[in-house]
Structures are given as structure tokens and as C-alpha cells.
Amino acid sequence: MMGAGKTRVGKEVAHLMRLPFADADVEIEREVGMKIPAYFERYGEPAFREVEADLIADYLEDFDGIFSLGGGAPMTPSTQDALADYIADGGRVVYLDADPHEAMERANRGGGRPMLNGDANARWKKLYRQRDPVFREVANVHVRTRRQTPQMAARKVMDMITERTVHVTGAAIDPYDVVIGEGAMNHLADVLGDKVAKVALIHTQPVQRHSDRARTLLRQGGYDVVDIVVPDAEAGKTVDVADGVWRRLGDEGFTRSDAIVGVGGGAATDLAGFIAATWMRGIRYVNCPTSLLAMVDASTGGKTGINTAAGKNLVGSFYTPAGVLADTKTLASLPNDIFIEGLGEVAKSGFLEDTEILRILEEHADELRAFDGASFLGSGLEEVVSELIERTVTVKVHHVSADLKEKGKREFLNYGHTLGHAIEKLEHFRWRHGNAVAVGCVYAAELARQLGYIDQELVDYHRALLSSLGLPISWNGGSFEDVLALMHKDKKARGNMLRFVVLDGTPGHMIHLEDPPAEAVEEAFRRIRH
Numbered sequence: 119m120m121g122a123g124k125t126r127v128g129k130e131v132a133h134l135m136r137l138p139f140a141d142a143d144v145e146i147e148r149e150v151g152m153k154i155p156a157y158f159e160r161y162g163e164p165a166f167r168e169v170e171a172d173l174i175a176d177y178l179e180d181f182d183g184i185f186s187l188g189g190g191a192p193m194t195p196s197t198q199d200a201l202a203d204y205i206a207d208g209g210r211v212v213y214l215d216a217d218p219h220e221a222m223e224r225a226n227r228g229g230g231r232p233m234l235n236g237d238a239n240a241r242w243k244k245l246y247r248q249r250d251p252v253f254r255e256v257a258n259v260h261v262r263t264r265r266q267t268p269q270m271a272a273r274k275v276m277d278m279i280t281e282r283t284v285h286v287t288g289a290a291i292d293p294y295d296v297v298i299g300e301g302a303m304n305h306l307a308d309v310l311g312d313k314v315a316k317v318a319l320i321h322t323q324p325v326q327r328h329s330d331r332a333r334t335l336l337r338q339g340g341y342d343v344v345d346i347v348v349p350d351a352e353a354g355k356t357v358d359v360a361d362g363v364w365r366r367l368g369d370e371g372f373t374r375s376d377a378i379v380g381v382g383g384g385a386a387t388d389l390a391g392f393i394a395a396t397w398m399r400g401i402r403y404v405n406c407p408t409s410l411l412a413m414v415d416a417s418t419g420g421k422t423g424i425n426t427a428a429g430k431n432l433v434g435s436f437y438t439p440a441g442v443l444a445d446t447k448t449l450a451s452l453p454n455d456i457f458i459e460g461l462g463e464v465a466k467s468g469f470l471e472d473t474e475i476l477r478i479l480e481e482h483a484d485e486l487r488a489f490d491g492a493s494f495l496g497s498g499l500e501e502v503v504s505e506l507i508e509r510t511v512t513v514k515v516h517h518v519s520a521d522l523k524e525k526g527k528r529e530f531l532n533y534g535h536t537l538g539h540a541i542e543k544l545e546h547f548r549w550r551h552g553n554a555v556a557v558g559c560v561y562a563a564e565l566a567r568q569l570g571y572i573d574q575e576l577v578d579y580h581r582a583l584l585s586s587l588g589l590p591i592s593w594n595g596g597s598f599e600d601v602l603a604l605m606h607k608d609k610k611a612r613g614n615m616l617r618f619v620v621l622d623g624t625p626g627h628m629i630h631l632e633d634p635p636a637e638a639v640e641e642a643f644r645r646i647r648h
């Protein structure tokens with residue numbers, strides 16, 4: 119809208135992002151050789167809109183930078199089409215949604231606006247009623263800037279236009295988005311919506327500073343926040359901890375109009391999702407993953423659960439979140455070893471579907487292995503990691519969308535997990551999940567080679583890639599008998615039949631392997647012991 123600060127904020131964004139800036143009105147005045155009010159006076163609005171639409175079409179084609187449009191421009195149908203094409207090509211169209219009173223006041227102060235001739239405030243309000251729904255429709259980024267300085271608004275715009283979003287949909291899934299980027303957590307209130315009253319913020323102690331931020335955002339959004347700190351890592355994924363949280367929800371009077379927000383690594387988001395799935399048979403929840411592994415895998419797809427004496431993740435439910443906000447700012451506090459662990463699931467997704475992931479991992483192995491949260495934000499590595507998160511989540515979403523309840527295709531996401539979960543259990547969860555999965559992928563590759571599905575070169579490639587990332591490729595813990603017993607309890611097993619997922623030929627081609635010969639299962643195990 120007029121007075122929203124498009125030029126001022128646009129210039130700030132351009133400055134922050136070191137991009138050129140152009141203002142449609144300034145460019146039109148240059149082109150027609152006169153001021154816009156004079157042009158309106160002489161030729162009328164329709165002629166002006168024509169010039170404007172042509173100029174905008176040219177800029178959308180050729181200009182790489184931040185381009186500020188006049189408030190009336192998106193009302194022209196040809197400009198709406200041009201903006202839709204621009205978005206289809208990956209562009210961002212930002213609706214800068216300012217406080218109406220502030221915008222009106224600014225618009226009047228400037229003067230020289232032909233659209234506000236007469237009673238300026240009444241004209242502004244009328245235009246707002248006409249334009250607001252159109253702006254919402256044509257923009258793919260909606261930035262609310264109430265009570266923000268131009269610098270704050272610019273920072274918010276920059277964060278939001280550099281975000282990546284993966285949309286999740288499919289049979290029996292209420293569609294939701296996985297938003298990846300610095301500041302993604304700012305969407306919390308938008309995702310929870312205005313029907314929710316109370317929010318239980320479930321998190322662990324090591325991510326306190328991130329849950330503090332979530333709490334502030336929730337309170338600003340008008341929610342009543344109940345802070346629930348759970349034991350860290352796998353110690354939080356137990357029935358006793360779940361019981362403690364259920365009691366707390368009962369004491370606080372949580373009903374079906376309330377919600378859960380999970381902040382933390384995969385263990386915390388698995389537990390938070392499980393609580394949401396079970397409390398009153400299901401309430402709304404949003405995940406804010408803070409570890410790489412939780413961002414690329416655990417927070418999305420709706421597998422929620424806890425561990426029991428019988429094994430890892432054996433109790434749980436498929437229960438889809440309302441949204442996932444993977445705020446890369448949180449990675450600044452992530453220790454190096456936990457970051458590297460997350461690369462285990464990233465590599466897994468490369469093997470199973472997206473070979474570009476493997477290429478990126480190879481190219482950036484040294485930087486990834488040396489990850490340091492303190493220097494991560496704003497570094498070149500942040501862009502690489504954001505792309506890896508987006509690609510890995512996309513692989514996950516392909517499988518989840520096609521098969522939420524894991525009847526077939528989704529099982530491919532379990533590459534490396536049949537042995538991986540057994541290792542975790544036998545190591546009493548002192549081994550991190552992603553590390554166990556890395557060894558599990560080498561095991562699955564060895565098994566596939568035993569049975570002639572892949573060649574030695576691909577097995578060697580597994581070892582070379584995973585170790586270049588700092589991931590383990592062998593395990594010398596429990597006995598084969600112990601491992602075998604646990605692999606029989608894997609959720610892919612049927613009756614007494616072991617089932618695995620393995621590669622067939624090359625990365626990107628997964629198959630189910632049912633009841634493989636016992637000698638091959640054991641020989642592959644021998645080969646991961648060094």
C-alpha cells in the first residue's frame with residue numbers, strides 16, 4: 119500500500135543483500151520524462167497503468183535485484199500474470215504489510231499522490247479494502263512490519279525471501295510446509311493460527327536459548343505458554359517422561375483447542391509429536407528442529423514415538439505436524455559432532471534418491487566436517503547446508519507423501535536403519551542415531567553386494583564418502599546373535615522374516631530385500647567389523 123515503506127525498506131534490503139535497487143515509479147518518471155502526478159493529469163490513469171505494466175514486465179525479465187512496485191501496479195491483470203510467471207521461475211514477490219495507521223500517515227505526509235486526491239484517509243482505506251486481497255494473492259512472501267523500524271523490517275524481508283519451503287501433501291495428510299532459513303521460527307504464530315489458546319513448549323535444556331526465543335514469539339502472538347523441559351536426547355523418549363508431560367497438560371487444563379510446540383533435536387521433536395498425537399487423541403503441533411538431523415529428517419513426516427525396553431521407536435504413531443520451522447539460526451550453537459551425525463541421514467537420502475546430494479557432500483566434505491557453529495551464519499557453508507536440508511527434506515517428503523503409513527515406498531527412508539537401530543540399542547543410546555545409520559548404510563551395501571545387487575566399487579564409495587564426512591563406517595560392539603535378534607524386531611520384519619532395503623545397481627534405485635540368506639546377513643556383519 120501507499121506509505122507501507124516499499125522504497126525505504128526495499129533500499130535497506132538491497133543494501134543488506136548487496137543487490138541493486140530499482141523503484142518502478144522513479145523508472146517510469148525517467149521513461150515518460152515527467153512527474154507521475156503530471157502524467158496522470160495529462161493522460162489519465164489507464165495510460166499510466168499501461169506504461170507501468172510494460173516497464174514492470176521488462177524489469178521482471180531483466181533486472182536482478184530488489185524492485186519496488188507502485189501500490190496500484192498489482193491490480194493490473196497483465197502485471198498479475200507477469201508476477202505469477204516470475205514466481206514460477208523462482209522469484210519472490212513480497213507483500214509489505216504495514217500498520218494501516220502508520221502507512222496512511224506516511225502516505226499523506228509525502229503528498230503528490232494522485233490516487234489520494236480528496237479525503238486522503240478515506241481514499242487510502244477504500245484502496246486498502248480493494249487491494250489487500252489482491253496483494254495476498256499475487257505475493258508469495260507476506261511480511262508484516264507493524265511497529266518495526268525500516269531496518270528491522272528489511273532484516274525480516276531478507277530472512278523471508280531467502281527462505282526455502284518444501285510443501286508436504288498426500289493422502290491422509292493435512293498439507294503443511296517445512297520452512298527452512300534464518301528466522302523461520304518467526305512463522306510460529308502464523309502456523310499455529312488464531313484458534314489455539316494455550317501452547318505447551320516442549321524442549322530440552324541445551325536448546326534453552328532457542329526455546330526462549332520461541333516463547334517470546336508465542337507470547338507476542340498472544341498465546342499462553344507453558345514451558346516443559348524434558349530430559350535431553352534419548353533419555354527424553356521414554357514412557358515415564360511422556361507420562362510426566364501428560365500429567366502437566368492435565369494440570370494446566372489443556373484441551374483440544376490447545377497445541378504443542380517441540381523445540382530441539384530429533385529426540386525432543388519425536389517426543390513432542392508423540393505427546394501431541396496422544397493427548398486427547400490428537401492436538402495441533404509444530405516442530406522447531408534445532409539439530410541438522412532433526413531439520414533434515416526427524417521433524418517432518420509425522421513419525422512420532424518413544425523407545426521402550428523392547429526396542430527403539432517401537433511405540434508411536436503416524437501423526438502429521440501443522441508445520442515445521444527449521445530455523446538455521448539455531449545451528450549456530452550446534453556442536454560439531456552433532457552436526458556431523460546429521461550428515462548420516464543426509465548421505466542416506468543421497469544414496470536412496472538424490473545423487474546431487476552425494477555430489478554436494480563430496481565437493482564440500484572438508485568444510486562440512488570442520489563445521490563450527492560460531493562462524494556458520496552468513497558463511498558460504500550456510501548456503502550449502504540450506505541446500506542440503508532442502509534436498510534431504512524433499513526426498514523425505516516424496517516418500518511420506520506417497521506412503522504416510524509406511525506400507526512400501528516409505529520403507530526406503532529406512533536405508534541403513536535395520537542395523538543402525540540395533541547398534542543404538544546395544545550401545546544403550548550412547549551412539550548417536552546418524553552415526554549408527556552411517557554404519558548401517560555400509561552394512562546394507564555389503565549385504566547388497568553379497569547378493570549381487572551392487573558391485574564392490576559402490577560399497578567402497580559408501581565407505582569413502584561417509585568417512586570423508588567424519589562419520590563412522592565400522593562397529594565392534596555386540597555379537598552377531600544380539601544384532602540378529604534386534605533386527606528381527608525391526609518394524610520392517612514380518613513374522614520371522616527379516617526385511618531390508620538395499621540398492622539395486624546404482625544410487626537412486628532402492629529395492630526391498632526379503633528373507634535374505636542367513637550366511638549373507640552374517641558375512642555382511644563381519645565386514646563392518648574392523
Ligand SMILES: NC(=O)c1ccc[n+]([C@@H]2O[C@H](COP(=O)([O-])OP(=O)(O)OC[C@H]3O[C@@H](n4cnc5c(N)ncnc54)[C@H](O)[C@@H]3O)[C@@H](O)[C@H]2O)c1
Binds near residue numbers: 355408417453456
Ligand atoms: N521421526 C522421525 O522420522 C525421525 C527421523 C530421524 C531420527 N529420528 C530420531 O531423532 C533422534 C536423533 O535426533 P538428533 O540427532 O537431533 O539427536 P538429539 O535429539 O538427541 O540431539 C542431540 C543433542 O544435540 C542437542 N542439540 C540439538 N540442537 C541443538 C542446538 N541447536 N544447539 C545445541 N545443542 C543442540 C540436543 O539437546 C542433544 O543433546 C533419534 O531419537 C531418532 O530416532 C526420528
Ligand SMILES: O=C(O)C(=O)C[C@@H](O)[C@H](O)[C@H](O)COP(=O)(O)O
Binds near residue numbers: 415524609
Ligand atoms: O521417516 C521415515 O519413515 C524414516 O524411516 C526416517 C528414518 O530416517 C528415521 O530414523 C525414523 O525415525 C526411523 O523410523 P523407524 O520406524 O525405523 O523407527
